[in-house]
Amino acid sequence: MEIALLGYGKMGKEIERIAVDLGHSIVFKGGSDWENEDLTGAEVVIEFSSPEAGFENVIRCLSLQIPIVSGTTGWHQSLPEAIAFCKEVDGSFFYASNYSLGVNIFFALNRVLAKWMDQFPQFCPHIVELHHSMKKDIPSGTAISIAEDILKNHSQFNSWTTENVKDQLKIESIREGEIPGTHSVRYQSLTDELHIEHISHGRDAFAKGALLAAEFLIGKKGFYQMNDLLNLNL
Numbered sequence: 155m156e157i158a159l160l161g162y163g164k165m166g167k168e169i170e171r172i173a174v175d176l177g178h179s180i181v182f183k184g185g186s187d188w189e190n191e192d193l194t195g196a197e198v199v200i201e202f203s204s205p206e207a208g209f210e211n212v213i214r215c216l217s218l219q220i221p222i223v224s225g226t227t228g229w230h231q232s233l234p235e236a237i238a239f240c241k242e243v244d245g246s247f248f249y250a251s252n253y254s255l256g257v258n259i260f261f262a263l264n265r266v267l268a269k270w271m272d273q274f275p276q277f278c279p280h281i282v283e284l285h286h287s288m289k290k291d292i293p294s295g296t297a298i299s300i301a302e303d304i305l306k307n308h309s310q311f312n313s314w315t316t317e318n319v320k321d322q323l324k325i326e327s328i329r330e331g332e333i334p335g336t337h338s339v340r341y342q343s344l345t346d347e348l349h350i351e352h353i354s355h356g357r358d359a360f361a362k363g364a365l366l367a368a369e370f371l372i373g374k375k376g377f378y379q380m381n382d383l384l385n386l387n388l
């Protein structure tokens with residue numbers, strides 16, 4: 155693939171390292187000053203930038219008719235607008251708040267567990283996520299995806315919160331050290347607790363998933379997510 159990297163921070167560099175190992179070419183890499191650059195040589199853009207830039211970058215690439223794989227988190231409230239714009243311009247757009255295969259298996263497990271646990275109201279769910287201290291968005295995009303899946307599959311709550319609010323699903327965020335990303339869903343009763351957890355050991359799982367998504371997207375029109383790439387539609 156001929157890849158343009160929008161956002162050349164920790165993730166952009168990791169994607170470049172793995173892409174080059176796999177024989178792909180990086181035809182452009184840049185940060186916040188890319189708007190006057192020529193991306194015409196790129197078959198696909200892979201975008202891991204900042205919460206403030208994610209939406210605008212996606213819209214700009216769709217306007218340029220370049221397929222875009224975005225992993226930037228912290229702009230989920232504008233995602234429906236980006237999906238509608240993709241449809242309007244007949245563009246190609248892939249989005250995941252987390253590109254790791256392990257996390258996507260965790261998402262599927264979370265949906266099934268939420269359905270089961272809905273029969274046992276004595277267990278109350280909450281989410282805990284831990285990340286490195288440089289992470290800008292709180293809660294993580296992955297934690298929001300986990301929360302939204304619980305809300306769809308479990309009837310105890312109608313919304314999530316980062317505060318201690320009665321009748322809302324709590325997401326607890328911890329920022330410390332170099333933690334790449336840990337997410338757990340905990341069901342607590344007065345007598346016991348069960349939890350499922352995913353622990354990332356590094357950024358390469360995200361980078362490999364984003365490259366798989368890019369290969370999948372080239373030649374297709376429309377909006378795609380990890381469930382379209384992996385056979386995990388539970």
Ligand SMILES: NC(=O)c1ccc[n+]([C@@H]2O[C@H](COP(=O)([O-])OP(=O)(O)OC[C@H]3O[C@@H](n4cnc5c(N)ncnc54)[C@H](OP(=O)(O)O)[C@@H]3O)[C@@H](O)[C@H]2O)c1
Pocket residue numbers: 160161162163164165166184185186187188202203204205207211224225226227228250251252253254291360
């Ligand atoms: N979906 C996933 O699987 C996944 C996994 C890991 C991380 N993420 C998310 O990916 C994003 C980037 O993470 P990171 O760890 O690589 O962050 P990072 O190390 O802080 O790098 C962010 C980069 O984005 C650039 N940038 C800022 N504004 C931009 C713009 N308008 N257009 C293009 N680039 C711009 C910055 O460049 P300048 O120096 O020029 O500002 C910087 O190099 C975050 O939102 C993070 O939460 C997602």
